[in-house]
Amino acid sequence: MTTIQQPGSELPLQQLENVVIRFAGDSGDGMQITGNQFTMTSALAGNDLATLPDFPAEIRAPVGTRPGVSGFQLQFSANDIHTPGDAPDVLVAMNPAALAVNLSTLKPGGLIVVNTGSFKATDLRKAKLETNPLEDGSLDAFRVIPVDINQRVLDALSDSELSKKDKARCKNFYTLGLMYWVYSRPLETTMDWLATKFAKKPDLVSANQTALQAGYNAGDIHELFQGRYEVPKTDALPAGTYRNINGNQAVALGVVAGAQLAGLRPVLGSYPITPASTILEELAGLKRFGVITMQLEDEIAAVCAAIGASFTGCLGVTSTSGPGMALKGEAMGLAVSAELPLLILDIQRAGPSTGMPTKVEQSDLLQAVFGRNGDTPMPVLAASSPADALEVTIDACRIAVEFMTPVIFLSDNFIANGSEPWLLPDLDTLKEFPVEFATNPEGHRTYMRDEKGSRPWVKPGTPDMAFRIGGLEKDTDGNISYDPDNHQSMTDQRHQKVQNVANTYPPTEVVGETKGDLVVLGWGSSKGIITQSVIDSLQAGRKVSRIHLRNIWPLPNDLDEILTGFKAILVPEMNVGQLARVLRSEMPHQNFISYSKVTGQPFLVSEITEKIATILEN
Amino acid sequence: MSNQATLTKKDFQSDQEVRWCPGCGDYVILSAIQKHMAEVGADPSNVVFVSGIGCSSRFPYYMNTYGFHTIHGRAPAFATGIKVANPELDVWLITGDGDAMSIGGNHFIHALRRNINMNVLMFNNQIYGLTKGQYSPTSPEGKRTKTSPMGAIDRPFNPISLALGANSTFAARTLDTDSKHMAAIFSAAHKHQGTAFVEILQNCVIFNKDFYNDTVAKDVRAEKTIDLIPGEKMIFGSEREKGLRVNGWNVEVCSAEESDVWDAGTESSAPAFLMSQMDDDPNLPMPLGIFRSVDATCYDKAVNGQVEEALAKEGPGDLKELIWSGNCWEID
Ligand SMILES: Cc1ncc(C[n+]2csc(CCOP(=O)(O)OP(=O)(O)O)c2C)c(N)n1
Ligand code: SF4
Ligand SMILES: [Mg+2]
Numbered sequence: 047m048t049t050i051q052q053p054g055s056e057l058p059l060q061q062l063e064n065v066v067i068r069f070a071g072d073s074g075d076g077m078q079i080t081g082n083q084f085t086m087t088s089a090l091a092g093n094d095l096a097t098l099p100d101f102p103a104e105i106r107a108p109v110g111t112r113p114g115v116s117g118f119q120l121q122f123s124a125n126d127i128h129t130p131g132d133a134p135d136v137l138v139a140m141n142p143a144a145l146a147v148n149l150s151t152l153k154p155g156g157l158i159v160v161n162t163g164s165f166k167a168t169d170l171r172k173a174k175l176e177t178n179p180l181e182d183g184s185l186d187a188f189r190v191i192p193v194d195i196n197q198r199v200l201d202a203l204s205d206s207e208l209s210k211k212d213k214a215r216c217k218n219f220y221t222l223g224l225m226y227w228v229y230s231r232p233l234e235t236t237m238d239w240l241a242t243k244f245a246k247k248p249d250l251v252s253a254n255q256t257a258l259q260a261g262y263n264a265g266d267i268h269e270l271f272q273g274r275y276e277v278p279k280t281d282a283l284p285a286g287t288y289r290n291i292n293g294n295q296a297v298a299l300g301v302v303a304g305a306q307l308a309g310l311r312p313v314l315g316s317y318p319i320t321p322a323s324t325i326l327e328e329l330a331g332l333k334r335f336g337v338i339t340m341q342l343e344d345e346i347a348a349v350c351a352a353i354g355a356s357f358t359g360c361l362g363v364t365s366t367s368g369p370g371m372a373l374k375g376e377a378m379g380l381a382v383s384a385e386l387p388l389l390i391l392d393i394q395r396a397g398p399s400t401g402m403p404t405k406v407e408q409s410d411l412l413q414a415v416f417g418r419n420g421d422t423p424m425p426v427l428a429a430s431s432p433a434d435a436l437e438v439t440i441d442a443c444r445i446a447v448e449f450m451t452p453v454i455f456l457s458d459n460f461i462a463n464g465s466e467p468w469l470l471p472d473l474d475t476l477k478e479f480p481v482e483f484a485t486n487p488e489g490h491r492t493y494m495r496d497e498k499g500s501r502p503w504v505k506p507g508t509p510d511m512a513f514r515i516g517g518l519e520k521d522t523d524g525n526i527s528y529d530p531d532n533h534q535s536m537t538d539q540r541h542q543k544v545q546n547v548a549n550t551y552p553p554t555e556v557v558g559e560t561k562g563d564l565v566v567l568g569w570g571s572s573k574g575i576i577t578q579s580v581i582d583s584l585q586a587g588r589k590v591s592r593i594h595l596r597n598i599w600p601l602p603n604d605l606d607e608i609l610t611g612f613k614a615i616l617v618p619e620m621n622v623g624q625l626a627r628v629l630r631s632e633m634p635h636q637n638f639i640s641y642s643k644v645t646g647q648p649f650l651v652s653e654i655t656e657k658i659a660t661i662l663e664n
Numbered sequence: 665m666s667n668q669a670t671l672t673k674k675d676f677q678s679d680q681e682v683r684w685c686p687g688c689g690d691y692v693i694l695s696a697i698q699k700h701m702a703e704v705g706a707d708p709s710n711v712v713f714v715s716g717i718g719c720s721s722r723f724p725y726y727m728n729t730y731g732f733h734t735i736h737g738r739a740p741a742f743a744t745g746i747k748v749a750n751p752e753l754d755v756w757l758i759t760g761d762g763d764a765m766s767i768g769g770n771h772f773i774h775a776l777r778r779n780i781n782m783n784v785l786m787f788n789n790q791i792y793g794l795t796k797g798q799y800s801p802t803s804p805e806g807k808r809t810k811t812s813p814m815g816a817i818d819r820p821f822n823p824i825s826l827a828l829g830a831n832s833t834f835a836a837r838t839l840d841t842d843s844k845h846m847a848a849i850f851s852a853a854h855k856h857q858g859t860a861f862v863e864i865l866q867n868c869v870i871f872n873k874d875f876y877n878d879t880v881a882k883d884v885r886a887e888k889t890i891d892l893i894p895g896e897k898m899i900f901g902s903e904r905e906k907g908l909r910v911n912g913w914n915v916e917v918c919s920a921e922e923s924d925v926w927d928a929g930t931e932s933s934a935p936a937f938l939m940s941q942m943d944d945d946p947n948l949p950m951p952l953g954i955f956r957s958v959d960a961t962c963y964d965k966a967v968n969g970q971v972e973e974a975l976a977k978e979g980p981g982d983l984k985e986l987i988w989s990g991n992c993w994e995i996d
Contacts, residue, residue, distance in 0.1 A: 090993045235991065279995075289992045303983055313749050315741075333974035335981035338748060338967060343774040347741035350734065350771075354714075354745025357732055358753065362745065380735050470992070473984050506730035506746075506753055509709045514678065514725050516733025525680060526725065 058273045059230065064123030065277055066131030067225070070148045071140030071161075073106055073116045076218035081118025082465075083222055087235045089290050089467050092279025093122040096574060098130035098648065099463045103320065103403040110164075110172035115147045126282030128574035128581075130464070132650040138221060140164060140195070143173035149184075157189045159224065161217070163196025191270050195220055202260035206253050216257035223261025230276045233258055284469060291468040293432040293461035294321070297365075297391060298328035300439025302335050303473075304389075305361045307440065308447045309480040313338040313355035314363045315348040317370060320403040321462045322393040325365040345370035349377040349390070356386040359483060359505035361443060365391040368410045369400065375418045378452050380517045382422045382540065385493070385501050387446035387453075389439075394458040396646045405646030406459040408570050409621035414454045415599045415628060421537050423544040425449070426599040428456040430573035433468040435461055438596060444479045445547055450500045456598070458620075460571040460648050487511055492524030493536075499543035548600040554608055558584070558591035561611035564661055565591040567638075569598060569625055572618055572649055579654035586655075588662050598625070601632055609636050614661060616641055618654055673698045676708060678728040684719060689840035689867035690787065694726055696846040697756075697785075701729075703847075704854065711754045714743045716768060718760035719794045720787035720866070737768025740775035740784070747780050747964040755782035761802040762792045765821050769801075773830035778963035779858040783850075786861070788823060789868035790875050797871035809871075824940035824955055827861045828933045834860040835936065835955045839880055840867055845891070845952065852954060858962050879950050892939060892953035894928040900949050908948075910935060915942055928957045 067084070071077045078099055088095055098119040107114030121131035136157045139145035141164040152158070165180055179185055180192065199220045203213045219236070226233055237255055244250040265271060291299075305312035314337065316326040330339045338355070342348040345366050352362030366374065371392050381388045394410045396402035414426045427442050429435035435457055442455045484490055484502035487510045493501050504511045513524050519536060521527040556565070558580065568576040573594050580592045591612070595602075609615055614637045617626040623640035630638055641657050643649055676698040684690045701711065711729035715721035717736035724731030730753075734742045743757045757775075764772045764786050775784070791809065792798040798811040802823060806815040827835045834856040838849040846864070853860035865876050874881070879888040890900035890908060898908040899920045907923020908915055915938050928936065936956040942948040 086991055090991060092993065092995060283995050285996045287988070287992050287994055289988075289990050299983075299987060302981070302986070306983060311749070313745065315745060332981060332986070333971045334978040335983070335986075336971060336975070338971060340744070340748060340967065342741060342744070343770055346738060347744070347771050347774065350738045350741035351745030351748070353734075354732075354742040354747075355749035357712075357742070358746050358750040360749045362749075376735050377738065384732075470987055473987070506712050507710055507750065512709055512728060512730050514680075514727075514731035514733065516724075516731075517735055518733065 060273055060275050062275050062277050063125055064121060064127060065136065065229065065275070066119065066121045066134045067136040067138065068117055068119040068134035068148060068151070069138045069221070070115055070117040070144035071218070072109055072144070073102055073104070073114050074109060075116070075140045076215070077116045077118050077140070080218045080222045081120055083236045083239065084225060085120055085465060086239070086290060087226065087231050088120070088122040088277075089288065090235055091231060093277055094125065094127050094280040094283055094467060095120060095122040096127055096130045096466050097464050098460065100647075101404055108172070110141055110143055110169055112143045112147050112173060115144045117144070117148060122277055124278045124280050126280065128577040129651055132652050138225065140217070140221070141173065142169050142175050142179065145179060146173050146175060149179075152188065154187055155189065157191065158185060159191045159193065159221075161195040161221070162192045163194040193224070193264070193270060198260065198264065199257055202257055203253055206249070206256070208249060208253050212250075213253065216254050219254045220257040220261035223258040224264055224270075226258075227262045227265030228271055228274055230274050233262060283467065287470045288467045289470060290465045291432050291436075292463055292465040293429065293435045293457050294324040294393065294463070295328055296432050296435035296468070297325050297439050297455070297457065298332065300436040301329060301363055301389070301443070302332060302337060303436070303476065304440040304443025307476060307478045308361060308443055309478075310359070310361040310447070311336050311338065312363055313340070313352060313360045314365065315340050315342050315351035315355070316365045317342055317345045317348045319345070319367045319370050321395055321459045322365045322367045322370070322391065324462070325391060325393070345373040346377060349374040349388075353377060353381050353384075353386060353388055356381070356388050357506070359503065361387065361389065361447065363389040363391065365393070367393050367395050367403075368397050368413070371410055371413055371417070378424065379418045379420060379422045381452040382418070382424060383517045383519075384515045385450045385540070387450055387503075389442055389446050390452055390454045391439075392454060392456050393462045394456060396644070402646045404459060406571065406648055407620045407644060407646065408456075408458060409624065409644070410456065411598060411621065411624040412627070414456055421541065423541050424452050424454055424599070425544055425547045425597070426454045426456060427596055428570045428598050429461055430570060430594055430596070432461055432464055432466050434573075436471070440476065445550070447481050448479060448500060448550070449498060449543055449547055450503060451544060456570060458571050464571075483508070485511065491522050493520065493522045495539065495543075499539060499546050545600050548597070548603050551597055551602050554593060554602045554604050556591055556593055556608060559589065560591070560608070562589050562591055563613045564589070564616060564658065565593055565609070565612040566616045566618065566654070566658065567593045567595065567609075567629075568618055569595040572620065575649045575651055576618060576654055578651045579658060582651065582655045583658045586659070588658060590658050590662070595625070598628075601629075606633050606636070609633065613637060614639055616657065616661060618643070618649055618657070620644060620648070671702050671705065671708070673702045676701045676728050678726050680725045682726050683722065685870050687867075687869040688719070689789065689869075690720055690723070692840050692843060693785070693787065693846065693864055693866065694723060696843050696850065698727070700847055700850045700854070704851070706754060710752065711756065712746055713756045713758060714739050714746060715758040716760070716763035717794065718763045718792070719868075720760040721758055721763060723758040737763050737766070738771055739763070740768060740771040743782055744775060744778065744780050744963070747782055748967050751781070751964045751968055755780075757782055757784045759784065759786050760793065761786065761788045761790060761823070762800045765801040765823060765826065773826070776827055776830040776832040776859050776861060779833050779960050780964050781857055781859070781962040783853045783860045784862065786823060786863050787866040788863050789866045789872050791868050791872035793868045793871055822940055822943055823863045825937060828937050828940060828956060831933075832861050832956065833858040833960045834957050836861070837863045837865070837952050837955070839865050839952060841880065849954070852957070856957060858960055888949055890949040890951050890953075892926050892928065892951045892955060894926055894954055894957060896926060897923045898926050899923055910938065913938070915939065915948060917948065928954045931958075
C-alpha cells in the first residue's frame with residue numbers, strides 16, 4: 047500500500063477475502079472475551095468464520111509470563127472457510143510475552159498491533175526477553191503499529207470515577223474498538239453485550255463502552271493505520287438463520303433435543319473437569335426443560351448416578367474428559383452388562399494423566415473403543431465441528447435407547463471451545479425415536495431380544511414386572527448364571543447387538559472421486575482442516591478424495607469396500623495413530639498411512655497438504 | 665399384585681435360591697426385611713433394592729421387588745441417581761462394611777450428607793466375606809486374617825461415628841440375632857425422611873464367627889450393651905438397674921433412676937457422637953438402637969423442587985426458542 051494519508055480525510059478502504067487475526071495477552075487481559083466479541087460482530091456482518099481459543103490451564107498464571115499467555119485466533123471470510131487459519135495475518139499483542147509466544151506463527155509481512163505501554167524493563171524480564179523486540183530489530187519483517195493502550199485507556203476514562211486498576215481493565219475493549227475500526231465493523235453488538243453483561247454495574251458499562259468507542263475513534267484520529275479493510279459478507283453459506291455456537295453448547299442442546307425425541311427426561315451426573323465442565327454448567331441452566339443435573343463427588347459417582355437414572359427409565363448422561371473416562375470404566379461395564387442406555391460425553395484433552403487440560407488431542411479413542419475389563423463392546427461416535435456436535439449427540443441418544451446400550455460421544459477441546467456459524471436446524475425434520483417401556487408381564491423375559499438384538503426396558507414402579515439385574519452374568523430371565531454356554535451366548539449377543547448399530551448408519555460419503563491413489567480418512571475436529579487441505583491439493587492438481595468418520599465403533603459396513611477403491615489411505619490424527627491401529631486390525635489388507643501430531647495444537651492445513659503431496663509424489 | 669390388600673412375607677421372596685452359607689446372619693436379616701415389608705404393606709413394584717458387591721450385596725436377588733446389584737462400593741451413587749430420577753420409589757441400599765467403608769467410603773459419606781431419602785442397611789461382619797476372609801476397615805486392631813497374619817494394624821472406623829461425622833440425619837445400630845430389635849429399627853428407619861443409616865452387626869459364620877459374642881451373646885448382652893430408645897431413659901444391666909448419664913464431655917454409668925432420657929434429636933450431633941464412642945471404652949456398654957434422628961432437606965426432593973421452580977418461573981422450555989436464542993442473523 048502506497049497511499050499517503052492526509053489527516054482528517056477519508057482513509058482508503060480495501061477489500062479483503064479473508065483475515066486471520068490473533069488476539070494475545072495475559073490471561074487476565076480478557077482476550078477470550080475480545081475474541082468472542084469480534085467473532086460475534088463478524089458473524090452478524092455475514093462472514094463465514096472459525097475460531098481457535100488457546101488458553102492456559104492456570105486461571106491466572108504469573109502475570110506477564112509466557113505460560114500466562116492467552117490467545118484467541120479467528121478467521122473471518124467472504125468465502126467458505128473450514129479452519130481458524132494456519133498463520134495469523136494480524137497479531138494483537140498486549141504484552142511482550144504474548145508477542146514472544148505468538149510471533150513465530152505470524153505470516154511474513156503480517157501486521158502487529160502492540161501495546162507499548164506494557165514493554166517496560168520489568169515486563170521484558172517477566173517474558174524472559176533480554177532485549178526489547180520493539181527496538182532490537184526482531185520485528186523488521188513485519189508491519190508494527192505501536193499503541194500505548196495502557197495510557198490511552200486511562201486518558202479516555204479520565205472522567206470516570208473508577209479506580210485506576212478498574213480503568214486499566216477496560217483495555218481489551220479499547221483494543222477491540224481499534225480492531226473494529228480497522229475492519230470497518232459496527233460497535234452495536236458489543237455495546238449491547240456490555241450493557242447486558244454489566245447490567246448491575248452501570249459504571250462498568252459506561253467505562254467499557256467509552257473505552258470501546260475511544261479505541262474506535264483512535265483509528266480515525268491518531269493516524270495509526272494507513273487504511274481500513276473490509277471483508278464482505280460471504281455468499282458461500284446456505285440461506286437461513288444462523289447463530290454462533292460452540293461445541294459444548296451444542297452438546298447441551300443435543301442432550302435436551304435427543305431426550306425429547308426419545309420422550310425421556312435427561313438426567314446428567316457429572317463432575318467438573320476441563321474442557322467438559324461447561325456442559326454441566328449449560329444443562330444446569332436448562333431446568334425448565336425438565337433437565338436434572340447432579341454434581342456428584344467424583345466421576346465414578348457421576349456415571350453411577352446417571353446409570354441409576356437410566357435404571358428408572360430416564361436418559362442417563364455423564365460428561366467428562368479423559369481422566370474421568372478412566373475412572374468411569376468399571377461402571378460403563380455394568381451398563382453394558384445390565385444393558386441400560388447411557389450417554390457418555392468425553393471431551394478429550396491432551397494426555398496422558400492430567401496432560402495439558404486446555405489443549406487439544408484425540409487420544410482417548412482406544413480407551414473409548416476398548417478401555418474396559420472384559421468383552422465390553424460399546425458404540426462410539428465423534429463430532430467433527432461445533433455445529434455437528436448437536437446432530438451427533440442426538441444420534442448417540444438414539445443409539446443408546448434403540449439398542450439399550452451405553453454410547454460414547456467423543457469431542458475435543460477444539461470443538462468444545464471453538465465456535466462457528468450454525469445454520470439453525472429445522473426442528474420439525476428431526477426424527478423422533480420414542481421409547482416404549484415394557485409393561486406386559488405376558489411372555490416377558492428380562493433379556494429377551496428384538497430384531498435389533500435389543501432388550502426390553504422396564505420402569506421400576508410398573509406393576510408385576512419386578513426384575514433384578516446386575517453385573518453378574520445372567521441368563522435370558524435375568525437370573526445369575528455361570529453356565530459356560532450361557533456366557534458364550536450372552537457375550538455373542540452383546541457383541542452382535544453393538545455390531546447391529548452399523549445397520550442404522552447412512553451410506554459413508556466419499557467427497558471427490560470414489561477411486562484413486564489417495565483418500566484422506568479423518569475423524570473428529572480435524573474435519574475442517576482436512577477439508578481445506580484437500581481443496582488446496584485439488585487446486586494444485588493433486589487428485590485426492592476425503593472421507594470423514596462419524597461412527598468410530600462399530601465401523602460402517604460399507605467402509606472396507608469403499609477403501610478398496612484407493613491405493614493408499616491417509617489417516618491424520620492428533621494422537622499416535624489410534625484410529626489407524628483400529629482400522630488396520632479390522633481391515634489388514636488396506637494400505638493405511640498414519641499421520642500423527644501431538645503438540646496440543648490442531649493440524650495446520652499446510653501440514654496435511656504437504657503430506658498429501660509427498661504421498662502422491664512417491 | 666400391587667392392588668392386593670394384604671401381602672405376606674412370602675410375597676416379598678423371589679424365586680431365586682438363596683446362596684449364603686448355612687448359618688450366615690444374612691438369612692435372618694433378609695427374613696426380617698421381608699417381614700417388615702409385608703407389615704407396612706409395601707407395594708413390591710414400587711420398591712427398589714440397590715446393592716454393591718459382597719455377600720451381603722446379593723440381597724436384592726432374593727427380594728421380589730425391583731433390584732439392582734451394582735459394583736463394589738458405588739451403590740450409594742446408583743441409589744442417588746435412582747431416587748433423584750424417581751422420588752416416588754422406595755429405595756433401600758444394601759451394603760457391607762468393606763463395600764461402604766472401604767472402596768465406597770466416598771460415596772457413603774456424600775450420600776449421607778446429601779440426605780437422600782432412602783434406607784442404608786450396612787451388614788457389618790467386620791470382615792470381607794465374599795473374598796474369603798480378609799480384614800476390613802471395621803475389623804478391630806490386632807485382628808488376624810489371611811492378609812493380616814500378625815494382626816491388623818489399621819485403626820478401624822466406627823461406622824456410627826463416621827456416619828455422624830458425615831452429617832447423617834438418622835443413624836442406628838441393630839443385631840442380626842434379634843429379630844424384634846431389627847423390626848423396630850427398620851420401621852423407624854423406613855419412616856425417617858432422609859438417609860436412614862442402619863448398621864447391622866452380622867455374623868459371618870465362616871470367616872468371623874461370633875465375633876460379637878463378647879458383647880451381644882445372650883448371657884452378656886444385658887450388661888455389655890444398652891438400647892438407645894429416643895424419649896426413654898438410658899437403662900441397662902441384667903436387672904435393668906444401671907443407667908447412663910452425660911456429665912460434661914463424658915458419659916458415665918449411674919443408677920437407673922439417675923439416668924438421662926435419650927434425645928436423638930438434638931440440634932448438635934455431639935451427644936450421639938459421645939454415645940457412638942462408648943464402643944471403645946470397656947467400662948461402658950456398647951449402644952444399640954437409635955443414635956440420631958433429625959429432620960433435614962432431602963436432596964432428591966430439592967433437586968426436583970428446583971426443576972419445578974424453574975418451570976413455574978420460566979414456563980416449560982421450548983427447544984426452538986432455545987436454539988433461536990442469542991444473537992441470530994439471516995443469510996439470504
Ligand atoms: C473393584 C472391585 N474390587 C474388588 C472386588 C472384590 N471384592 C468383592 S466383595 C469385596 C469385599 C466385600 O466385603 P464386604 O463389603 O464387607 O461384604 P461381605 O462380603 O462381608 O458381606 C471385595 C474386596 C470387586 N468385586 N470389585
Ligand atoms: S462368607 Fe460369611 S458373610 Fe458370606 S455368606 Fe458365608 S457366612 Fe455369610
Ligand atoms: Mg463384610
